[in-house]
Amino acid sequence: MEIEKLIKERRSVSLFEERDVDIDELKKMIETAVWVPNHKNTQPWRFVIITGDTKERLAQLAGEFKSRGMAGDAKDRAYQAGYQMFAQVPVYVMVMMDENHVLKRRQEDYASTSLVIHNLSLIGWEKGLGMIWKTGPLTEEKAFRELIQIEKGEKFVGMIQIGYPKKVPKPLPRVDINKQITELT
Numbered sequence: 001m002e003i004e005k006l007i008k009e010r011r012s013v014s015l016f017e018e019r020d021v022d023i024d025e026l027k028k029m030i031e032t033a034v035w036v037p038n039h040k041n042t043q044p045w046r047f048v049i050i051t052g053d054t055k056e057r058l059a060q061l062a063g064e065f066k067s068r069g070m071a072g073d074a075k076d077r078a079y080q081a082g083y084q085m086f087a088q089v090p091v092y093v094m095v096m097m098d099e100n101h102v103l104k105r106r107q108e109d110y111a112s113t114s115l116v117i118h119n120l121s122l123i124g125w126e127k128g129l130g131m132i133w134k135t136g137p138l139t140e141e142k143a144f145r146e147l148i149q150i151e152k153g154e155k156f157v158g159m160i161q162i163g164y165p166k167k168v169p170k171p172l173p174r175v176d177i178n179k180q181i182t183e184l185t
């Protein structure tokens with residue numbers, strides 16, 4: 001696909017078909033995605049691919065989180081909604097990076113890791129796969145962080161939900177780019 005079309009037509013997708021994603025292919029996509037500019041070549045990223053029993057536990061955590069503090073039928077409904085939203089995702093890639101003690105290095109590492117994530121979503125989109133990068137409140141929970149095994153000295157960058165799109169959302173409007181471009185001559 002032409003690069004301009006690929007960039008403009010890619011959307012964040014969070015509803016997926018009930019269809020498995022080939023994990024070997026996903027690993028190859030990650031191998032390609034990491035070819036980003038990276039100051040000092042720190043390559044600070046780490047990826048945790050989640051399916052199976054760990055995905056099941058993740059969906060339970062989402063249900064427990066969504067229904068926390070509720071009671072009765074409302075609690076059951078909230079649990080099911082949270083659980084289903086996470087259970088319907090075919091595969092997760094959790095992205096972590098080394099948290100360098102130098103702020104500038106840390107910020108630059110985060111920039112590069114973000115590029116990797118976007119590369120991954122573009123590579124996926126070309127293959128018919130949809131993704132969304134999430135950092136919602138569940139990702140700050142201790143149980144979540146233990147489940148995905150964030151290590152000491154690592155920063156959690158994002159939860160990437162991946163699968164074949166069931167529904168592709170409409171694009172959000174972009175501001176007129178001419179308002180954001182200055183020419184100095």
Ligand SMILES: Cc1cc2nc3c(=O)[nH]c(=O)nc-3n(C[C@H](O)[C@H](O)[C@H](O)COP(=O)(O)O)c2cc1C
Pocket residue numbers: 010011012013132133134135136171172
């Ligand atoms: C750092 C980051 C964190 C995000 N976290 C969330 C999130 O927690 N929940 C969510 O629904 N979308 C999240 N998104 C996705 C954006 O909301 C989405 O990209 C935006 O709505 C634009 O849609 P598009 O990607 O289809 O253009 C996140 C995106 C980024 C870059």
